[in-house]
Amino acid sequence: MTIKENILEILDDIKKYSPNPEKVKLVAVTKYVDSDTIKEVLKTGVNILGENKVQVIEEKRKELPENEYDIKWHFIGNLQKNKVKYIASYIDMVHSINKLSLAEEIDKRAKSHNRKIDVLLEINISEEESKEGYILKELLEDIPKLLKLENINICGLMTMAPFEEDEEKIRTIFRNLRLLKEKWNKEYFNGQLKELSMGMSQDYKIALEEGATLIRVGSKIYK
Numbered sequence: 693m694t695i696k697e698n699i700l701e702i703l704d705d706i707k708k709y710s711p712n713p714e715k716v717k718l719v720a721v722t723k724y725v726d727s728d729t730i731k732e733v734l735k736t737g738v739n740i741l742g743e744n745k746v747q748v749i750e751e752k753r754k755e756l757p758e759n760e761y762d763i764k765w766h767f768i769g770n771l772q773k774n775k776v777k778y779i780a781s782y783i784d785m786v787h788s789i790n791k792l793s794l795a796e797e798i799d800k801r802a803k804s805h806n807r808k809i810d811v812l813l814e815i816n817i818s819e820e821e822s823k824e825g826y827i828l829k830e831l832l833e834d835i836p837k838l839l840k841l842e843n844i845n846i847c848g849l850m851t852m853a854p855f856e857e858d859e860e861k862i863r864t865i866f867r868n869l870r871l872l873k874e875k876w877n878k879e880y881f882n883g884q885l886k887e888l889s890m891g892m893s894q895d896y897k898i899a900l901e902e903g904a905t906l907i908r909v910g911s912k913i914y915k
């Protein structure tokens with residue numbers, strides 16, 4: 693299938709599986725492909741691109757200049773603190789806040805550019821193999837300090853389900869992230885958590901059924 697056909701299928705799935713399709717956005721993960729392929733993606737009208745390496749975004753940005761392409765770059769991987777300064781002037785959203793010191797660095801760099809950066813708290817809900825994301829207990833301790841950072845806008849939660857588990861287990865993980873968002877909106881965030889970034893090529897349909905608002909889909913687009 694072509695890139696366009698694949699993307700149309702995913703956009704169609706959003707309507708089919710999400711209870712609130714108008715709130716859902718596709719983050720086209722482009723970490724596997726070059727700028728020419730990205731242009732094919734952009735032609736379909738999808739312009740939120742997910743990348744997980746600072747240097748790669750920097751290179752692709754040179755090949756896809758801002759005055760020609762309207763791209764919203766989303767950072768979806770493990771972000772090293774010493775790299776934040778390179779992306780702070782333009783990054784549209786960071787999905788992967790996994791420690792206080794990273795949030796503080798983004799806050800500081802955003803401030804120096806006179807902007808506020810949208811971020812998501814990445815949570816290791818299953819507390820299993822994958823070491824990505826905050827452990828819940830640590831995050832709970834950090835919330836008061838995170839809330840004081842004025843140049844980041846904590847606008848939701850993100851998680852990654854473990855790969856190739858059974859469907860019900862994945863569904864439970866996504867559901868728990870949604871329930872956590874609802875609970876925390878009452879307890880700490882005063883309704884400011886709007887986004888749920890969950891679901892990839894393997895499991896985005898389940899994520900949509902459980903209320904995802906940002907699905908991060910890569911490999912399925914290029915098949």
Ligand SMILES: *Cc1c(COP(=O)(O)O)cnc(C)c1O
Pocket residue numbers: 721723744768769852892893894908909910911912
């Ligand atoms: C690569 C990646 C994706 C996309 O995964 P696919 O299985 O290719 O759809 C989504 N989220 C994160 C954090 C990733 O690193």
